[in-house]
Amino acid sequence: MSDAAVWWGEGTYERLAELLSPVHDVLLERLALSAGERFLDVATGTGAVAIRAAHAGADVTACDLAPGMIAKARAEAGVAEIAFDVADARSLPYGDSSFDVVASAFGVVFAPQPETAAAQLARVCRPGGRLGLTTWVPDEEVAAAYEPFTGGREPSTDAWGDPNSLERLLGDSFGLEVERRTWWATGRNGAEVWRLFSTSAPPLKALLESLPEERRPALRNAFVDIYERYRDSDGVRYPNDYLLVAGTRR
Ligand SMILES: C[S@@+](CC[C@H](N)C(=O)[O-])C[C@H]1O[C@@H](n2cnc3c(N)ncnc32)[C@H](O)[C@@H]1O
Incomplete structure (x- = not known):
């Protein structure tokens, strides 16, 4: 295993998935599933999107790189x-055109080689x-705050982070609509948010553990x-901007 x-x-x-649930709700609402549609959730994590799709009556398959x-x-x-599978987004173990709807919430963006993963979504x-x-x-x-610690080695999700690069990755296969939104990370103070992210955000946890103690x-x-x-009067409140991407397969 890698x-x-x-x-x-x-x-x-x-x-963290629990705190992201408003985003999962927005994604499902945008997809407007009908009962019986064949639905794939790529990089499902703890299954938030897949479970919502199943409750909407879709015929759901979900995969993730991590057996855990x-x-x-x-x-x-x-x-x-x-139906759950352990699978890498760069080599999905499904036939061509086998789903009516393909989704991924903050998931496929983490696969190395974005072009390969994008081609798999289309396939x-x-x-x-x-x-x-x-x-x-x-x-x-x-990114600037982490740079001294990552030395630029962190896997980057940037290729999926603006409409032009999305168009380059997916535009030949999908007609795209892209909407910018914000998910707020909140806490009583920065230390509380750190405790959550350093234990529940796997890339940050892995980065932390890769560093010498000192x-x-x-x-x-x-x-x-x-x-x-x-900081405001209620605590800290950091805006994490994201794109809600809706595509129709050409
Ligand atoms: C931030 S989590 C998102 C999980 C879930 N979609 C959600 O919204 O809660 C990112 C997920 O991508 C998965 N992942 C990372 N690289 C992957 C790859 N190459 N192929 C498939 N899944 C991958 C991770 O294991 C993790 O579950």
Whole structure:
């Protein structure tokens, strides 16, 4: 198993997924599923999108690189009928045109080789079918704060983060509509948000654990400083911009 398949499955991502639930709701609303539609959730994580689709009556398949995530998603799904697979978004184990709707919430964006992953989304979606993605808009403030620790080695989600690059990745296969929105990360203070993210956001947790002990407080302080710059009377409130991407397969 790759290192990424291991570290994505560790920690408590389900806590973050819970906070992202307004975004999952927006994505499902945008996709307006009908009962019986064949639905694929790529990089399902703990299954938030897949479970919503199953409740909407779709015929749902969900996959993720990390066996640890798939185990949690199965447990979360309970009696909801969902076919789960461990699979890399760059080589989806499904036939051409086998889904009416293909979705990925902050998921496929993490696959290395964005062009390969984008081609897979198009391959498995039938002509006339729909695509629904949420993707992070690049955040220069956060990138600058992390740079001394990552040395630029962090996997970047930037290729999916603006309408022009989305058009380059997906425009030949899908007619796209892109809407910019904001998800707010909130807490009583920066230290509280750090405790959540450093245990529940696997890329940050993996970065922290890759550092020698003596450098870890500096990463924490850089993170806390950013959040403390966004303080109001209720605590801290940081805007994370994302794109809601809706596509129709050509
Ligand atoms: C931020 S989580 C999002 C999970 C879920 N879609 C949600 O909205 O809660 C990113 C997910 O992408 C998965 N992932 C990362 N790289 C992947 C790849 N190459 N192929 C498939 N899944 C991948 C991770 O294991 C993780 O579950």
